[in-house]
Amino acid sequence: MDLNAIQQMFFQECDEGLAGMEAAFAILRDGDHDAETINGVFRCVHSIKGGAGAFGHERLQAYTHHYETLLDLIRNGSLDLTPALLDIVIGAFDMLSDHVAAARDNSAVPADAAMLARLEAAAGGGSTVTARVGPAGPAATVSEPAATVGDDFDDLMAMLGDVSPPAVPGVEADAPAGWKLVYRPTANALDHGAEPLLLLRELAMLGGTVVDCDVTALPSLDAIDPDCAYLGWTIALPGTASEEDILAVFEFTDACAIALTRDAVATAPVPTPTDPVQVDAADATPAPAADPVASAAPPIDDPKSAAKGAPVPPAAQTIRVDLDKLDRLVNLVGELVITQSMLAQRLTECQMGGISELSDLEHLTRDLQESTMAIRAQPMKTVFSRVPRIIRELEGEVGKRVRLEVEGEMTEVDKTVVERIGEPLTHLIRNAVDHGLESTEGRIAAGKSPEGVVRLSAAHHSGRIVITVSDDGQGINRARVRAKAIERGIILPDAILTDEEIDNLIFAPGFSTAATISNVSGRGVGMDVVRKNIQALGGRISIQSREGVGSSFSLSLPLTLAVLDGMIVTIGEQTFVIPLSHIVESLRPTGETLNRFGLDGALLDVRGAYVPVFPLADHLGIADAERDPTKAVLIVVEGDHGQAALLVDTIRDQRQVVVKSLEANYQEIDGVAGATILGDGRVALIVDIDTLTARSRPVRIPLAEAA
Amino acid sequence: MTDIAPKTIMTVDDSPSMRMLLRAALTDLGYTVIEAEDGVHALETLAASPEPDLLITDINMPRMDGFGLIAEVREGGRRNLPILVLTTESSDEKKQRARSAGATGWIVKPFHPDKLAAAIRRVLH
Numbered sequence: 071m072d073l074n075a076i077q078q079m080f081f082q083e084c085d086e087g088l089a090g091m092e093a094a095f096a097i098l099r100d101g102d103h104d105a106e107t108i109n110g111v112f113r114c115v116h117s118i119k120g121g122a123g124a125f126g127h128e129r130l131q132a133y134t135h136h137y138e139t140l141l142d143l144i145r146n147g148s149l150d151l152t153p154a155l156l157d158i159v160i161g162a163f164d165m166l167s168d169h170v171a172a173a174r175d176n177s178a179v180p181a182d183a184a185m186l187a188r189l190e191a192a193a194g195g196g197s198t199v200t201a202r203v204g205p206a207g208p209a210a211t212v213s214e215p216a217a218t219v220g221d222d223f224d225d226l227m228a229m230l231g232d233v234s235p236p237a238v239p240g241v242e243a244d245a246p247a248g249w250k251l252v253y254r255p256t257a258n259a260l261d262h263g264a265e266p267l268l269l270l271r272e273l274a275m276l277g278g279t280v281v282d283c284d285v286t287a288l289p290s291l292d293a294i295d296p297d298c299a300y301l302g303w304t305i306a307l308p309g310t311a312s313e314e315d316i317l318a319v320f321e322f323t324d325a326c327a328i329a330l331t332r333d334a335v336a337t338a339p340v341p342t343p344t345d346p347v348q349v350d351a352a353d354a355t356p357a358p359a360a361d362p363v364a365s366a367a368p369p370i371d372d373p374k375s376a377a378k379g380a381p382v383p384p385a386a387q388t389i390r391v392d393l394d395k396l397d398r399l400v401n402l403v404g405e406l407v408i409t410q411s412m413l414a415q416r417l418t419e420c421q422m423g424g425i426s427e428l429s430d431l432e433h434l435t436r437d438l439q440e441s442t443m444a445i446r447a448q449p450m451k452t453v454f455s456r457v458p459r460i461i462r463e464l465e466g467e468v469g470k471r472v473r474l475e476v477e478g479e480m481t482e483v484d485k486t487v488v489e490r491i492g493e494p495l496t497h498l499i500r501n502a503v504d505h506g507l508e509s510t511e512g513r514i515a516a517g518k519s520p521e522g523v524v525r526l527s528a529a530h531h532s533g534r535i536v537i538t539v540s541d542d543g544q545g546i547n548r549a550r551v552r553a554k555a556i557e558r559g560i561i562l563p564d565a566i567l568t569d570e571e572i573d574n575l576i577f578a579p580g581f582s583t584a585a586t587i588s589n590v591s592g593r594g595v596g597m598d599v600v601r602k603n604i605q606a607l608g609g610r611i612s613i614q615s616r617e618g619v620g621s622s623f624s625l626s627l628p629l630t631l632a633v634l635d636g637m638i639v640t641i642g643e644q645t646f647v648i649p650l651s652h653i654v655e656s657l658r659p660t661g662e663t664l665n666r667f668g669l670d671g672a673l674l675d676v677r678g679a680y681v682p683v684f685p686l687a688d689h690l691g692i693a694d695a696e697r698d699p700t701k702a703v704l705i706v707v708e709g710d711h712g713q714a715a716l717l718v719d720t721i722r723d724q725r726q727v728v729v730k731s732l733e734a735n736y737q738e739i740d741g742v743a744g745a746t747i748l749g750d751g752r753v754a755l756i757v758d759i760d761t762l763t764a765r766s767r768p769v770r771i772p773l774a775e776a777a
Numbered sequence: 778m779t780d781i782a783p784k785t786i787m788t789v790d791d792s793p794s795m796r797m798l799l800r801a802a803l804t805d806l807g808y809t810v811i812e813a814e815d816g817v818h819a820l821e822t823l824a825a826s827p828e829p830d831l832l833i834t835d836i837n838m839p840r841m842d843g844f845g846l847i848a849e850v851r852e853g854g855r856r857n858l859p860i861l862v863l864t865t866e867s868s869d870e871k872k873q874r875a876r877s878a879g880a881t882g883w884i885v886k887p888f889h890p891d892k893l894a895a896a897i898r899r900v901l902h
Contacts, residue, residue, distance in 0.1 A: 076801065080794035113837050117792055120865050123887025124798055131887075262851075262881045263859035268899055322882035322899060 073125075077331050078390075080121040087114035088163075089680070094473075095160050095456070112141045118170065120558065127173040129182075132168075136186050137162050140193045149194070158192050161185065164459050170346075198759045247317060248309045252329040254284065254302035264322065266299055272319040278307040284415040306333070331368075346569055397444060403442045404652045404728040411749035443630045447482035450528040450537070453492050454479040457499055457526055464503040470522055472503055473487045477527035482537045484630035485605055491627065494603040497537040498623050499524065501597070506541035506621050516618065518542065535629055540622035546615040548572045555581065566678050573613045605709075605760075608634055608651045630764050631729070631760040637705070638723040638748070641687050642695040645754040646718070647746055652759040653752060654706040654713065656721060659699050674704060676714040681706060689741060689762060690755075695719060709763035716757075729756065784901060785809040785827060788862065789819040789834035789846060795886075799833065803891045806897070816841025820849055831901050832860045833884065836875075847879045860902040863888075 094111045097104065119134035140159070143149040151159075168180040251273070256267045270280065284302035294300070307316060313330065320328050411432055417423050454476055461474050483491075507513075507522035514520055523542045528535060548569060555561045555575045567575075575581060579598040604611045609627035628635065628651075636647035637656075655676075663675040664683070672683040683704065687695030696702040696719045704715040727746035732739055733756075743758035786808045787848050788799045800810045811826050813819035815838040833851065836843035846859055852892075862875040862883040881900045884893060 074800070076794050076797040079797060080792075083792055083794055114798040116837060116865060118888040121792070121794055123865075124795070262876075262879050263902075265859075265902055268902070272895070272899060296855050318895070319899065321896075322876075719808065 076368045077125050080125060081170070083121065084118055084174075085455075087118055088167055088170065089451065090114055091163055092458050092691055093457060095156075095163065098151065098156055099160075099473075105145075108141070108145050108151070112138065112145045115141055115166070118166070122173065125173075129179045130169045130173045133166065133182055133186070137166060138187045140189050143193055149192070155192060160462065162189055164462065167459065216677055231234060243334050248333045249307035249311060249313075250331050250333045251278070251305045251307060251316065252302070253305060253320075256324050256327050256704050257298055257300035259299040259327065261321070266301075269319050269323070270303065270305070273305050273316070276307055276315060276319070277313045278305045278311075280304070281306045285454060309333075315322045350384065380647060393443075400442055404632060407435055407439055407728055408747045408749075412747075412751050415749040438517065439633075443632070444482070445483060446630065448485050449482050450488065450491075450535075451479040452488050453495060454526060454528070456492070457495075460496060460499055461503065461524065464500060468504055469509070470503060470507055471520055472507065472522045472524055475523060475525045478529045479526070481528040481535060483528075483627065484632075486631050487535070487627055487629070490603070490607055491625075494600045494625070495537065495539070497597075498625075499526070502539055502541040502543070502621070502623075505548045506543035506545075508544050512544070516544075530629075531626070535627050536739045537625040537627065538622055539625075541622060542620040545617040545619055545621055546573050546576070546613070547617070551575055551611060564681050570613075573615050576613075578613070602760075605651055607631065610651050633726045634729050634746075634756065636725065636727050636746075637721060637726065638727075638754065639703070639705070639718040640720050640722055641690065641718050642692040644690070644692055645708075645722070645748065645752060646686070646690075647754050647756040648705060648707065648716065648718075649743070649756065650724065651761065652707045654708050656703055656705040658702075659704050659715075661700055664699055674699075674706070676706060676713075676715075677714075681713045681715045683717055684714045684762065686757070686762075687717070707759050707763065709759040712763065714759075714763040716762075727754075727756070779870060783807055783809045784830040786814065786820065786831045786833060786897070786901075787811045787812060787822065787826070787829040787845070789813045789816065789832070789838070791815050791835065792837040795835065795863070799893075802893055803889075805890065806894050808897075815839055815847035816843065816849070817879065819846050820853075823850070823853075829858070831897065832858055833863060834860065834861045844874075844878045851879045861896060 073135055091111050091114045094107045097107050100110075115134050115138045119131055119138055122128075122131035122134060140162070141147075144151050144155070144159070149155065162185055165180055165182055165185045169182070172179045215509035253266070253269070259266050270278075280303050284304070285300075287302070288294075288300045309332070316330060317328075414423065414428055414432065417425070417428055422428075424568040459478070461472050464470075465472050502524050503522070507524070508516060508518070510520045513522065525538070525540045527538045530536075551572055552561070552567070552575070555572075556563050557577065558580055560578045560581060561567065562574060562768070576597045577600075579596075581596060581598065601611050604625055604627070607627055608631065609625055612624050613621060614624070615621040634647070635650040637650055637653060639646050639648055659674060665673045665675060665680070667673045667682070671705075674683050683699055685695070685697065687693075687697070696717075699717055702717050702719055703721055704717060705721075706713055706715050727748075730745045730747065732742060732744050735745070739755075741758050741761050742755045744756045745753050746756060749752050784807075786803055788796055788803070788810060789812075790796050790799070791814055791843055796812050796814075800812065801809050811822060811829060813822045816834075817840045819832075819834065821840075834843045834846055841849070843862055847862075850858060850860065859881040861878065862880040863886055864871060864875065864883050865886045882896055884896050888896075
C-alpha cells in the first residue's frame, strides 16, 4: 500500500471523525454536556492532528493543535462549556472541515488567523502549550537501520572492550570539547522491559566509548537480583555529538540516572587527549553508521510532495474499485435483465412461460441487479453531513435560530444521485430557513418556540428514496403567491386554483426572480431550477403546506439512474417510453374538454386550466398514428416549460426500463432522452419531455399575455 | 546483517491509516508487523499469534485503551515485553503516566521514521 492510499484512508477517517463531531455538537447544543461526548470530540481532533502531522499537512496540524488545546481545557473541566464557548467550538469545527478539505484537495488553506485568535482568547491563556508545527524533522543524528543492529552486540562489545573504536563521523580540526557522560541506571531501570545495554549501544553509534565501569554497587553473586541494575558507566562522547542527541538516547530514562558534562580539559580536536583511546579520523574503522537511514528512508520522508497533484476524493467504502469497472458491471447486468425478459417472452410464446426455472431466473436476475446497484449505493449521510454547517451559516446571515433534526441519514442511494442531490437540497434548506421560518420575534408573537425547526429526512419508499425537507414556519402565504403569479403573468387573474395548485406555482418558471429573492435563498436560482434538477434525476418534488404550521417539500427519487420508471406507450407501429417522473395524469378526453386552437391545434381543458395537446406522432415523424384525440389517450406531462398533453395511441405497460444512452451508442437526437430494449427485443426510445414541451410553449405565452 | 529472523512488532491503533503508516515504516526497517485495532483485539491477537518482540500501542482507543492494554499485558505475565506508547502529547506529565502504567517508552506522533527507528532500538532487545 503506497503512501497515497494510506493518506486517502486518513481522509476517510477525517470525514468519519468530522461526522462524529457534528453528531456530538447536536447533543451538546441540547445542553447535554456528557463527559464522553466532549471526550469524543477531543479524540476526533486529536486523531486528525496526528494524521495531519504524519502526512505533512502543517497548517492543518497547527490548526488542530490550537483547537485541541481549547478542547482539552473543556475536557478536563478548566473551562465551562457555556453556549458562547460552544459557539466558538462549533465555529472552529467548520473551519476544521475547511482545513481538512484544503489538505485533501491541495487547495488554498483557509484564513484561520481570526479563528486562532478566538480559540486562544477562549482558552484564556490557560494554555501555555506552543504549537508544534510541521513533521518531526529528520533526526539530526545519522543512525544505522535497526535491522542491521538486531541482537548483534559486536559493536557494543567492541566499545566495552576498547577495541576498534568506532569512527566519529564528521570530525573537524576545531571540533568542540568532548562530552563526559555518567550513566548510573536506577534500581528500577530494568522494569517494563527496559534494557540499559541498548542505550550503551546507541551511544556507541554516536561515537561514544566506555571509559569506566562502576561495579561498586555489585553485590555478591548469591545476592544478585536479575531484575535489578547494579552497574554504572562513564562514557566519553565526541564533542561533535549534539547534547540533544545524547539526551534523546535517555528519553525513556529517569533524568537522575545521567549526568552529562562537557569535558573541561578537552580543547583539542576530538578525540580529546583525555580520551583513553586515540581515535584518528583518517584510519578509523568505518562506523556501522556508514549506511545512514536517511538514504534508505521510506517514502514517508516527504509525504506531501508524494501526495501533491493527486487530490484524494472522499469515499466511504473499504474497497476501492475503479468506477469504470463498476459501470461495466452495471451495464452487463442491464443487458442480462433485458436478455432475461426477452427469454421469458419467447418461452411464453412457446407456451413454456410457466416453467419454474424461468421464475427462478427472473428472481436471480432481479437480485443480481439490486445487488449490483447496491455496490454503487452510498448513504445520504455524505450529503446530510454538510447541512448543519449550511444551517449555522444561515443562522448568522438571517438572524434566526434554527434547530436541525436529521433522520435516515444512513439511507442508501446510487452514487450519482448522492452527487447530484446536494445542490437542490441546499436550495430547499436555504428556502426553509429564509422563507419558511418566521423571524424570532414573529415566532414568539405566534406563540411558537423562538427556535425554528428544520427537519431533514430520507427513507426508502416503494423502490424510491424520499427525501423530505420540512420546517415549522409560517407555511406558504397563498394570497401572496397568487398575487405574484398574476403579476408575473403565470396565471390569469380570475384563474380558479386549488391550494395545491397555488403551492405548486412557486415551481413555475419565472416565479422567483432576482428582484424578489434575498441573497440567501437566491444564489441566482429559483425553485423552478430546483424542480428541473430533481426531474433530471428522474425525481418528483411535491409540497405540503399549512399556513402557520409549516411547509414540507418531498423529493421522490429513483435509487439509481441506470433504470427508469416509464410508461410504455404506442404511437402507430412504434413503442415509446415516457418517464413516469414527468407524468401528471393520463386520460381519454371527451369532446367537451377539447377546444380547437388555431388551424389544427387543440387545447385540453383540465379542470379549468388549458393545456396544449401535443401530437407526439408529428414531432417524431410517425405516419400511421391516431390523430383524433377522442379516440386516443392523452398523457398530461409536466416539463420545464409547463404542462402539455401528449397524444398517444395506447398505453401498454408501466414498468422499469434499463436506460441505454443514445449518445454513446448512436448520436444525440433532439427530443429523445435515451433508449431501452424491451422484452421482445425491440428498441424503444425514451421521450425527452423537456425538449418536446419547449416546442409547445408558444401556445401558452400569448394566452397569459393576452390577459 | 547478523539477524537470524526478523523481529516481530505488534501495533495497536484504532486508526487504519495510522496502522498502515506504522506498517510501512516498520516493514521498511525490516520488522515483521502484526496488527490489532484496540486493546481487546490486541489481547486476543497476542493469545493467538507468535509472541511479538515489541508492542507499540495507541492510547485513545475504543473498548480498551492503551493504559488498560498495558496493565493487562503486564498482569498477564509479560513483565519484560517492551512496550512503546504512541502519543501526541509531549508533556512530561503524560509521559510519566505512560511510564507508571508500565510502558517502556513512547513515540510522539507524528513520528519521523528515523525517530521511530531510534525509539525501537532503545527498547528492542
